[in-house]
Amino acid sequence: MANESLHELTPAYALDALDARERVAYEEHLAGCADCRRELASFGETVSALAYGEAGEAPPPELRSRILTAAAAERKNVVPLRPRTFSRPLAAIAAAAACAAVGFGVWAATLRSSLGGERQAAANLRAAAAVLGDPAAQRVRLGARSTLVVGSTGDAVLVASDLPAAGPGKTYEAWVISAGHPVAAGLVGGGHGLDVLRLTRQVRHGDVVAMTIERAGGVSQPTSAPIAHAQV
């Protein structure tokens, strides 16, 4: 098929009005034709509007759970390419959410650039996403390099950028201080460019959240002065 006639197939391709053979020929052409890709993107939006011309009835209610169950079953068959530290996806999501200046492009690129879907990270990501996606969440500056995001439920996420490594045998430890009484709320190593910690304690209005440097593994009561603190 000549190139000229392949160009003409863009509307039919967008409408799924090509047979299998024509579709393959067009897709091969598309890979090397920027004009057609541009035109297809534009027609594609118009065609998807056509779907709304028939929209209205709700799908059968069981379809949703069928799809989610099938998706979960597929995921279990996927072997992660390599183990990752669980802060990575959290870092990725928080990178975009914590910094208002970060546009979507960076967000998507950050998320897409790292592979894998470890389960532990997934649970934390869900929790962090819930907090970061909460429109009622409160953001509090915590020192020069960290932001604390407190969701309306009291769940909180600490996002630190360029936090220096705590050092050998050391860790940063977060504290939720309620009525003068500090409770350990999680550990951050630092030195990752971006660290994200979902606090293990809920944060209430009036509480103080603080960070200290402690020995690796964490301690139950702070042994040094906070390097940063903020009242919520």
Added chain:
Amino acid sequence: MARGLAHLSDEALVALMARSEEVALAELYDRFGRVAWGIAFRVLRDRALAEDAVQDAFLGAWRGAAGFAPERGSVRSWLLTLVHRRAVDLVRREERRRVDPEPEDHGRVERGADDDALLRLERERVQAALARLPDRERETLELAYYGGFTQSELAERLGAPLGTIKSRMFSGLAHLRELLTDPEQMERWRTSPSTS
């Protein structure tokens, strides 16, 4: 928990799906499941097949999320293309369907109390734009998209040369695009005597 994602963009959801986040798939389904179902059922006219088409398409999106390229179009377009293509492939395989497009107004305006207000507005907007198209363009687009016919089948069915079908699809989509993106065009077309 999925409600926590309600404020993310469609693109952000797809990025999360690429990381195997099931909650993102659930949220995407909540946003597009209804319109996906609408088009799958319209093409297939069979509930079981339409369910298969929607499920296959969302699982295709789940598997292919990492390959989503924003420069090639919106998430909406990407996802609905998956649904529509699956429906069309099924209808062709089943040699089923292919009832003519419903006569205008039949069963389209009244959808019952279950209807979603935003969806209804969009549906009315699209139907109004379609109604403004020249008859032959509308007929060709509707038979292709809702009927699932190939361009060669359309040529045979409508008794027109293939080249004519191609140019009707092109001008039909171009006109529809204008109508949907430019309200002034809608007004201008409304005053033209082409259809009523």
